[in-house]
Amino acid sequence: MGHDSYITGVGRTKFGELAKGIPELSMEAMIKALEDSETPIEDIEAIFVANFCAGPFQNQLHLNSLISSLLPGSSIPIIRVETACAAAGSAAYLGGLSLGRFSRKTGVGFYCYKKK
Numbered sequence: 001m002g003h004d005s006y007i008t009g010v011g012r013t014k015f016g017e018l019a020k021g022i023p024e025l026s027m028e029a030m031i032k033a034l035e036d037s038e039t040p041i042e043d044i045e046a047i048f049v050a051n052f053c054a055g056p057f058q059n060q061l062h063l064n065s066l067i068s069s070l071l072p073g074s075s076i077p078i079i080r081v082e083t084a085c086a087a088a089g090s091a092a093y094l095g096g097l098s099l100g101r102f103s104r105k106t107g108v109g110f111y112c113y114k115k116k
Contacts, residue, residue, distance in 0.1 A: 009037025050087040
């Protein structure tokens with residue numbers, strides 16, 4: 001039996017060389033997506049984080065912990081996957097796979113190529 005699934009909100013940041021780092025860009029995109037969907041962050045049951053090369057370029061391999069630190073008091077699962085050139089799509093795909101488990105989730109996909 002299939003589950004109906006909808007993308008209710010989208011958020012993105014500017015592209016290009018920015019002074020912001022991974023935490024600021026991730027939170028900005030999540031807030032924009034939640035505002036677009038009119039969903040309070042407290043209603044999110046899971047977050048899927050997908051990225052390419054945060055380790056070598058930003059010395060950051062614990063993106064799920066980093067996202068968790070942006071949401072104090074939250075105890076939701078935050079699941080990370082390393083991808084290449086398909087981070088947002090991979091985060092959305094993981095959200096789709098979890099339909100039977102979580103009804104409201106968000107995905108964060110990003111690239112940060114500049115070395116820290």
